Amino acid sequence: MAAVSIALAFSFDSLKQNQSTKLTLSSRYPSLYSSRSHRRSSLRFASLPSSHSPSISTATETGEEEQEEESTPTKSSGSYDFLEETFRTGRFLSNAELEKLKALEGFAYFQELESGTMWIRVMRQDEMDSTVSLLAESFGESMMLPSGYQSVLRFLVKQYLIERREVLPHAVTLVGFFRRKTDSLSDGEEEVVEMAGTVEVCLDKRGANASPPSPTPPKESPYVCNMTVKEDLRRRGIGWHLLKASEELISQLSPSKDVYLHCRMVDEAPFNMYKKAGYEVVKTDTVLVLLMLQRRKHLMRKKLPPTTTSPSDVVESDNELTSSVNV
DSSP states (O other): OOOSOOOOBSOHHHHHHHSOOOOBOOBOOOOOOOOOSSSOOSOEEEOOOOTTOSSOBEEEOOSOHHHHHHSOSOOOTTBOTTOOGGGOOSSEEOHHHHHHHHHHHHOOEEEEOSSEEEEEEEOOGGGHHHHHHHHHHHHHHHHTOOGGGHHHHHHHHHHHHHHHHTTTTSEEEEEEEEEEOGGGSOTTOOOOEEEEEEEEEEOSGGGSBSSOOSSOOOTTSOEEEEEEEOGGGOSSSHHHHHHHHHHHHHHHHOSOOEEEEEEETTOHHHHHHHHHTTOEEEEEOOGGGGGGTOOOEEEEEEEOOSSOOOOOOOOOOOTTOOOOOOO
């Protein structure tokens, strides 16, 4: 199904041959800041709430805490209660990073489709297992792995998602939800909201994957990958709008407007969708990648306009889109 490219740095073919695999999940963690001087700094620490306090507190690096405690009254500029637990990183963040986290928390993309309504937002912590299942099923399907490998694949995908969450707000996983229209429900069928798809967006160099697929995209540029749509919800335009939501988020939070993604040469349907969305091929793998048991891939790029327009209502056929996996 609909996928750009999986940024997991491991070979599924090796998984088949050896029945064991290693996953290189080295992400680039932002450096933790240490307090090395008594000068006031703009860095803040988003800490997890203690069991005695329901809110999140933010400590400012300075040697003048005692003087600040004596000054009354003060605004709660050091308090970041707006952050849900999902967005609390537990590490030192700059003011700019905290503002990005706030923007990610409030990001929402809505679209009315012919058969229902979908909306896209940042993945919450309690939605990770559902996202893992969605990705593992898609990758297993595209690689034709035996069902016995699903548990291993889910474990690897979950470890990857956990590590990628550590680089918030420089990279983020979006999830899409779908609600069918009432008139499309069968008799006795209840209206439900279900997870329809997911996509990962790397916003800058600090969010870039440590081992991206080839051809290698510029690390300082936004990169879209790991897009997939639930099998029974394909052919509804969900893959198209996952891509458009990613572009909208990049337009809001990334200084660079050159967006990159990968598409395997054998995936004609995804390639046509990306071309229709405005992406152009900038580089293609050589035949030498076949020696490493990998599929040849296109690296595609699109330059976003300064301001984004409302996404098209065109419904793309994403039932034939397959996972462009690094194999």
